[in-house]
Amino acid sequence: MPHTYLVFVWHMHQPFYKDLATGEYQLPWTRMHALKDYYGMVEMLEEFPSIRQTFNLVPSMMVQIEEYAKGEALDPFLHRALKPAEELTDSEQEFILKYFFQANPSRMVYRYSRYGELYDAWRAAEGNVERLRRSLGAPGMRDLQVLSQLAWFDEIFQENDPEVRQLNEKGRDFTLEDQALMGRKQLEIIGHVLPAYRRMALKGQVELSVTPYYHPILPLLCDSNIALQSHPGVPLPRRFQYPGDARLQVHKALDYAEEKLGFRPQGMWPSEGSVSDEVLALAYDEGVRWMATDNGVLGATLSSLAGVRETYRPYVWKQDGREMRMIFRDHFLSDLIGFVYSRMDARAAAHHFLDRIRENARVLHNEGRDAMVPVILDGENAWEHFDHNGRPFLKELYRLISEDPGLSAVTVSEALERIPATELPRIHPGSWINANYDIWIGAEEDNQAWEYLLDARQTYDRVVNGPEGAALSEAGKAMALEELLIAEGSDWCWWYGPQHHSENRPEFDKLFRDHLAHVYRALELSPPEHLSRTILRIATPxxxxxxxxxxxxxxxxxxxxxxxxxxxxxxxxxxxxxxxxxxxxxxxxxxxxxxxxxxxxxxxxxxxxxxxxxxxxxxxxxxxxxxxxxxxxxxxxxxxxxxxxxxxxxxxxxxxxxxxxxxxxxxxxxxxxxxxxxxxxxxxxxxxxxxxxxxxxxxxxxxxxxxxxxxxxxx
Missing domain, CATH: 2.60.40.1190 (Immunoglobulin-like)
Incomplete structure (x- = not known):
């Protein structure tokens, strides 16, 4: 009987929030998701030994987790969360009131009655921070400090850790001892994350793949003008063409993963599923043997709509003696998990998901073929919109898969071994979003960011390869290059342009400009004045x-x-x-x-x-x-x-x-x-x-x- 192989790939990623010059973490989200998602997503598989999956880890995220686990991360958000409320300055209280309600209200804030009360008071204050500070006092401020962190603790600890459960049950009127306990538990939880992935990989239940080190859009690093192939006529900045940087991002990622995980990954989810022929070739040369992207890219490659028959099979890209095995995500099914099922009952959502898969797979089964169903999506951000962090949905889904003899959840490499691949002579250049690169280049803000990046990159070449380079220390040259690689990451341009909004857009903008300024400083040059000005086209009152x-x-x-x-x-x-x-x-x-x-x-x-x-x-x-x-x-x-x-x-x-x-x-x-x-x-x-x-x-x-x-x- 034909079989259906479910291939889950969970992409774990947060931007590189650390300022290398100061050592300070400018935003807390790597820490928050390490508490809530990175550990729990892989650890829950212990309950379902037949469920095998692939986790894609971004090295620059792993670096941050490692620093937090060692207690070496300088995080101003955590510092303010742990400081005694009675000792907070006015500016620190304003900081807490600005940032510590950044959580999903219905799923995370109102889950805790006291946190909900504080949130209602914050909304009622309508920006009058002084009035809110007076009404909360030190006890209210400490409750906010504790609950804003506790809301991000994974369900495994909420339910099974006696100390975390004690804080949950107390719910309000927290003491200094409670506050300190909350801080200790954070470091303890984060310390479990990377060992959990290593342990599950050694068991063979999960396969670990990587993304290029600082999450860059590789095709644009190789040649930014390639954006014209996927979107003819898109306005572009001056040409950025540094394929050596793209190769270095891939090489560093594989080296780091091998050092920390004990083996060299064979697979890669390129940042945002962005691919091109040049990228597949250089990744193959670095030892990557499979890549994944979206079936929108497959459809553009085949010049047709990529339906079930096309999507539910593996492919092998071949050019100039190189071969790259490829899978293409089911865009619709992946988005159901990411954007739809959070509004449904967990059991109903799990049944709907599998019913849809069985219906799709029947098309191939009727032809006597096995079906490979690639479900690839972000493994962290979706869950804060689900009831209890999505754990009821995932557990019901994994239970149903485990009980169905016609379904198997396997790793990417296992699926590639079991199903014959179809040959592709070329790949359409594009990403998982509309099979183009419009999110990261083409808009006015995006193009200005690329111009600034190119200026810094050309300055690096001129100085390091010129007479001034002889006077620079090797440490200075290395720092300048590292800052360039960070600035090449995709996360900065994700927030530039008109497509996305975040309350932290100004922080992302400043992080990007600071990384570029550090390039000049490392080269012992004065950063250009324009780096003092926001790239964001926002009205400043x-x-x-x-x-x-x-x-x-x-x-x-x-x-x-x-x-x-x-x-x-x-x-x-x-x-x-x-x-x-x-x-x-x-x-x-x-x-x-x-x-x-x-x-x-x-x-x-x-x-x-x-x-x-x-x-x-x-x-x-x-x-x-x-x-x-x-x-x-x-x-x-x-x-x-x-x-x-x-x-x-x-x-x-x-x-x-x-x-x-x-x-x-x-x-x-x-x-x-x-x-x-x-x-x-x-x-x-x-x-x-x-x-x-x-x-x-x-x-x-x-x-x-x-x-x-x-x-x-x-x-």
Whole structure:
């Protein structure tokens, strides 16, 4: 009798949240999913010994899990969750109230009555953080600290661990001891994750595959212009063509997995199922013997709709003496788990899933053929939308499969051994989303990110391979390359463009720009000023007033008189959306204007006392029709030191620039050196930097503009 082989591939991935320069984890989601999904998804198979599956692990995620397990991860979210509520500063409380309700309300928050009460209070406050802080007090804040973490603990521990069950049953009025216990249990749980995968792989119940190290879109690394093949006419940035980087991402992934798991994986789910002929060839050369992608790619390859007959069989791609075995996910069935079954009763959903598979497989069985059903999807994010983290659904599904003699759940390699493969002479370039790469390239934000990446990549080549490279340390070169590989990851462009939304989009944007800035720093270069500005096309609330008259302030860094800046333009950023991870913003207000010959800039900084922000660097770009200059000024304890870094005119600025810092920062620049006319528009931007990394920009997007004076020549 023909048989049906179910091939589950669970893709386990989170972006690389660590800032290599500071060692700090900028977002907590790897830790959260390590508590909730990575361990439980594989450990539950102990209950179902006949169920065999494939887990695809991203090495950059495994690195983070390993650091958490060792207690070496610097995580500001966990630090604030464990700090005694009575000792929290105002900014730390604001941070907790901003981030600690980021969980599915119906499935995770309201599962705990106290967490639901706190969530209702947070919503009722409508952004009035001060009122909410007063109403919660230290006891309410500590309940939020504990429950926001406890909600992410896997069902195995919720049900079977006596200490976790004790916290659950208590539910509210947590003590400092409860808070500390919650922290210890986190490290304990995370410490179980990687050993569980190794153990199940050694038993043969699971097969482990990998994704390229930092989860890049490999075809775009090889040649970004390949996007035109899958979407003719899509607007593209300058060509990015670094196949060596793609090969390195694959090689590093296989090496790391071999070191940590004890064997070299044979299979790969390429990031976002993105494939091309060039990618399959280089992966084969690195030792990969099977790959998986979506049946949308299969349909585009075959120039037809990939139905059951086409999807439910393995393939072998052959070119130039290379062979890559391939499977193509059933897009519809995989999406049923990801997006539909969370709204159904667990038992009904499991029966519906298998009924659909039996109906599909019957088409092949009637022809006397076995059916291979590839179900491939994210193994973590879907479950927070399910009742009890999806465990009732999965357990019912695995039970039903185990009891059906016509069904077997097998690994990818087992399926490839049992069913003959059909030959493919080529593969359509595309991903699991619409068989193209539009999520990661083509939109304005995406293309700007690729431009910045290309600039950094070309700078690396120029410096390392040029005379400057001899003076660089090997550690510096290695750091610059590592930061480039991180910036090549797909996660940054996932959030750029119009397709996806997250409350953490600004954090992802800043992480990407910081990684690029680290490339320049590692090469002992000053990062370009544009990395201080968001790539996101979002409106930043701010108060802005253009200049209303001429000004002529004294540049001394002091608030000498209210009247000396009267008539200036004003830009006041709105900080209600907060700085990343509770970091205080530095810019309170920017004023700017002219007396017709000089441009004046004043920056009021948030500080406790004069000189408190010494060491910050102010960068200013001044642009007219004919000229652009970039000015840098370093804030000193008693004053400021300015210099011109770049000028598009042969005549450089020197004594024409003066600056001072004490109560405020003030700068003037002689406009005569720009050779313009007073009736022409002047544009300027300023940004703050520390240790070569951007802190803040004003304005966040666009330019401040002014016409220096009434029409008359400067010269």
């Amino acid at each position: 701010a108060y802005q007033q253009p200049p209303s008259g001429l000004i002529s302030p004294r540049i001394d860094g002091e608030i000498s008189s209210y009247f000396e800046w009267m008539g200036s333009g004003i830009y006041s950023p709105d900080h209600r959306q907060g700085a990343m991870h509770g970091r205080d913003n530095a810019v309170r207000e920017v004023r700017y204007g002219s007396d017709g010959q000089k441009l004046f800039l004043r920056v009021d900084l948030e500080q406790q006392k004069p000189g408190a922000l010494a060491g910050l660097e102010v960068r200013v770009i001044v642009k007219s029709v004919r000229h652009e200059s970039e000015l840098h000024a370093t804030l000193l304890e008693n004053g400021a030191k300015g210099t011109v870094v770049r000028s598009t005119r042969k005549r450089t600025l020197g004594a024409e620039v003066s600056c001072a810092y004490s109560q405020i920062f003030e700068m003037s620049v002689d406009l005569l050196s720009m050779g313009g006319r007073s009736a022409e528009m002047i544009q300027l931007q300023m940004s703050l930097w520390r240790d070569g990394l951007p802190l803040e920009a004003a304005p966040a997007q666009g330019w401040l503009e002014l016409v220096p004076s009434e029409p008359s020549d400067w010269e």
